[in-house]
Amino acid sequence: MTTQRKAPDAARRNETARRAILTAALDLAGEVGYARLSIEGIAARAGAGKQTIYRWWPSKGAVLFDALLMLSEGQGDQPADLPDTGDLEADLKTVLRATVDELNDPRYSEPMRALAVEILLDPALAADFAERLDEPVRELKRRRLSRAQAAGQLAADADLDVAVDLIWGPLRTRWLYREGPLTTAFADTVVETALNGLRPGASSRPTSPTPT
Amino acid sequence: MTTQRKAPDAARRNETARRAILTAALDLAGEVGYARLSIEGIAARAGAGKQTIYRWWPSKGAVLFDALLMLSEGQGDQPADLPDTGDLEADLKTVLRATVDELNDPRYSEPMRALAVEILLDPALAADFAERLDEPVRELKRRRLSRAQAAGQLAADADLDVAVDLIWGPLRTRWLYREGPLTTAFADTVVETALNGLRPGASSRPTSPTPT
Amino acid sequence: MTTQRKAPDAARRNETARRAILTAALDLAGEVGYARLSIEGIAARAGAGKQTIYRWWPSKGAVLFDALLMLSEGQGDQPADLPDTGDLEADLKTVLRATVDELNDPRYSEPMRALAVEILLDPALAADFAERLDEPVRELKRRRLSRAQAAGQLAADADLDVAVDLIWGPLRTRWLYREGPLTTAFADTVVETALNGLRPGASSRPTSPTPT
Amino acid sequence: MTTQRKAPDAARRNETARRAILTAALDLAGEVGYARLSIEGIAARAGAGKQTIYRWWPSKGAVLFDALLMLSEGQGDQPADLPDTGDLEADLKTVLRATVDELNDPRYSEPMRALAVEILLDPALAADFAERLDEPVRELKRRRLSRAQAAGQLAADADLDVAVDLIWGPLRTRWLYREGPLTTAFADTVVETALNGLRPGASSRPTSPTPT
DNA sequence: TGGTAATCGAGACGGTACGTCATGTCTTCCC
DNA sequence: GGGAAGACATGACGTACCGTCTCGATTACCA
Structure with a gap:
């Protein structure tokens, strides 16, 4: 006990x-x-x-x-899984835009911010939060990425945990620190950049599943 | 008055x-x-x-x-600028590894966490912080990336603000939420993934300055 | 009802x-x-x-x-009456000494003090206490004094209620207010003084029943 | 300290x-x-x-x-001393009647009762009360009785502390336990009985200073 | 002799007050 | 005037009990 x-x-x-x-x-x-x-x-x-x-x-x-x-x-939303239309980029944009909407709604945003503060202050709560909410959600994200990886839409050697941080991290940081307005355009750009990388030539690469 | x-x-x-x-x-x-x-x-x-x-x-x-x-x-460190050896990836890893060390040192980490909480609570302080500390530092980061862009090491159309979030965001998020251990390996992987993107074939692209 | x-x-x-x-x-x-x-x-x-x-x-x-x-x-003590050996002064000393012993025993004293507090606070309880415990006991005391009065050991015009207060009051007050140690000597002196009065010549008056 | x-x-x-x-x-x-x-x-x-x-x-x-x-x-009453007209009995009645009036006035009585409760509960407060209020007042009472003693109005061997308890105790007890109405008649009877004692013949003794 | 109704231990509940801590304002006295 | 010191009104903290309430599980009376 x-x-x-x-x-x-x-x-x-x-x-x-x-x-x-x-x-x-x-x-x-x-x-x-x-x-x-x-x-x-x-x-x-x-x-x-x-x-x-x-x-x-x-x-x-x-x-x-x-x-x-x-x-x-x-809400009864309980999303058993993230959307999977086969188009990873589109699916990620859908999810992140929804998140943007949520973070812009004070009804959700303020309690979340309050919870964030408590988590920063209290390692025990942080662990509880990680285990009961953050990790399950992260698992959903990892699973979606994993399927994309299997379909050859992600690099085979990509670290999916880092991938999740890369895709979802910027939004969270910008929200927490109020570093700038949260727009769907920002969400889209983050998804594109995370997928294509920052190096030149990236954007020329195919966005949809590589045809054989 | x-x-x-x-x-x-x-x-x-x-x-x-x-x-x-x-x-x-x-x-x-x-x-x-x-x-x-x-x-x-x-x-x-x-x-x-x-x-x-x-x-x-x-x-x-x-x-x-x-x-x-x-x-x-x-500390007298006052870094007028981020390191610039010409090798963007190496330079970014140097900077992020230093940050990892800092965040693992309670002497720095605890006051920073305390400040983070205050910023979350107080929009006025957030604005002050953004203007006097976050924005200048972000400007340094943008400048370094801008130079890399000019040297053709970054995509010409890359949004440098998003790039900064992509590179520095994951570390900050993982630290704030205590989502996992902060290691130099994590820092390295973040830099590599942000630069190369998540799509397949990325890692085969050159890592060092493009030869002419 | x-x-x-x-x-x-x-x-x-x-x-x-x-x-x-x-x-x-x-x-x-x-x-x-x-x-x-x-x-x-x-x-x-x-x-x-x-x-x-x-x-x-x-x-x-x-x-x-x-x-x-x-x-x-x-205790099964249920004293139907106070002792009556014919010697009022001795009997009163016996009773008061027993009371002194009781008040010096925390096992009795503490609950009594607790009850006293409740009585002070709560007039309803005070009335109940007066009716069910105080008055019957007082009646016993009055009865003993009454018998002494009939025997000519007490002034014929003495107010027996005042007499009871005079004899038993000082002990109770000293105990409640913790004004001094409760000793059998104190009990004895109270009895003697109450009987003889404070005026001069009192102590020369006979202590035992007046001879005829 | x-x-x-x-x-x-x-x-x-x-x-x-x-x-x-x-x-x-x-x-x-x-x-x-x-x-x-x-x-x-x-x-x-x-x-x-x-x-x-x-x-x-x-x-x-x-x-x-x-x-x-x-x-x-x-009140500015600060009675440096109890009244002393030379007639002890009259003086004591004056004082006790004043006390009766005070105890019948809720403005005084209720706070006093509250304080009494606290004193019962708290030995430290009891000691403080005894030292700072009860003892000085008791000293005034003892002094008045002492003067009467010197004038031959009190028995030479009377224990003045017991005398004080005998005179002032009954009033206090009756008030605390709400044992009966507080009247000036009661005060008078207490004084007379305490002075003359309960034994027969007492009341025939002179009440005023002994004639020479 | 089995139904049923009240008592029982247990303890959750809406409250009140406790005594402590920190807030931000203020006042006092020193430099 | 700034600064150390700290009293002040305020308000939240987390705890202890209050007196009421509901919950099964015994009882013990009564049909």
């Missing part, structure tokens, strides 16, 4: 209170921003006692994490 | 106190981590009054920012 | 739980003192649910009250 | 805040009773921060203590 203290009895958990707390966390993150997001405030907004939060979550970040999970699941 | 409140007279500023405060901020960030870094703690450690901090800096993040600036300047 | 809420069915009451709760209350009062005595703690120590306490007692003070009643009854 | 932690600098103390806190404590004790008297409530009512209370007082009881001291001093 890894539980600390007296483990609460999950069977008796009040689902209504749980949802109220997660919803309040999302709403408040969107309304007042992370800096002013407090557990006290979440409890008050949710009509819950503070102890109910402390009983079930170890930190403010963990609440935000669950809140964002609820948000994704609520 | 455009100044808010009573503008302090910079001429009378006590340089000793300033350095003590910045040093204390760096030390404490390294020792207790960002989450427990407080202005009160900095003042106490520096033997300074809190008001002295509030008089000269608008926020904890601003103190950290100045502290990191002092740290870079103190 | 005059009952508030849903009157619990006393017939079904679990005597084991009742005793466990009262015992736990006494033990905890002795161990941690009143200030840290909590219903939650009593329930935990007794292996009882909190509701079992709230079902049968209206307040923490009521639990303590019953606990002290159990303690006295448990 | 007996100070714990970092001793606050009394010289910088804000007298306005101090008075506001003490006044709020008295008012609230009178309004909501002790059981609902909270430090948080006092701070809120006083427009003060909780820390300001915790900085200067170790406990709620200590605040009440100071508040009552302020109340007495505010």
